Amino acid sequence: MRTSSYLRRRDQLTTYFDQTAAAAWAALTSNEPVNRIRATVRAGRDEMRATLMSWLPEDLNGKTLLDAGCGTGALAVDAARRGAHVIAIDVAANLVEVARKRAADEHLQGRIDFRVGDMLADAPATVDYTVAMDSLIHYDEVDVRRVVADLADRSGEGVLFTAAPWTPALGLMHFVGRLIPHQNNRAPAIEPLHIPKLKKALNEELGIAGWRTGQLARIKSGFYISQAVALNRS
């Protein structure tokens, strides 16, 4: 179910990733040189993507995978290299365009259907796997739980997602950020979540539908910190 807070945040993210930060995001996710701080973020994100990919079967031939909030498409390419049919969807049309161009240069065993749209409303009703890497980190806990439940509902075999884990430093930044008046070009706030609480809630809410949280991994590299959570069929 898409709540008004989900839709409001999604629309802010559309403006931010499609316009304000599109060029910076394309550069961060490329092989171009970046400054030292961004290089640590890039390294952390590469490690996170490798971690998520290591939780999927090596052979993805015949499997469908939803890359929910695909950005410039690196994970979609990794999955299609292993044979998956990937549906890669993002609200930011400019990033999807970059992703399309980058994927066109790759030799893929599988294939990628890129779509511009909402990861819930415009995604297929059934897939085998869903991965949402760093695309839910700006939604609050209630919305993350609802989105993950919706993604699980349409995924036959597994859902992998990341959240921003609550740490004293991130909690403080979030608190201070809320005191500062919103400027249009500022990045939408990251919502730090208490991972044990989130895990417990997901097990309670989705256990009845046959899901259990599985692998967990926290990746920290410079300013990048992200927590991966797997939901598996129990």
Ligand SMILES: C[S@@+](CC[C@H](N)C(=O)[O-])C[C@H]1O[C@@H](n2cnc3c(N)ncnc32)[C@H](O)[C@@H]1O
């Ligand atoms: C931090 S970026 C991560 C992109 C990509 N997953 C990666 O790891 O490189 C978050 C992406 O999620 C997309 N996004 C956020 N909410 C979305 C939604 N409701 N539906 C589709 N895309 C969404 C944003 O447009 C943005 O491209």
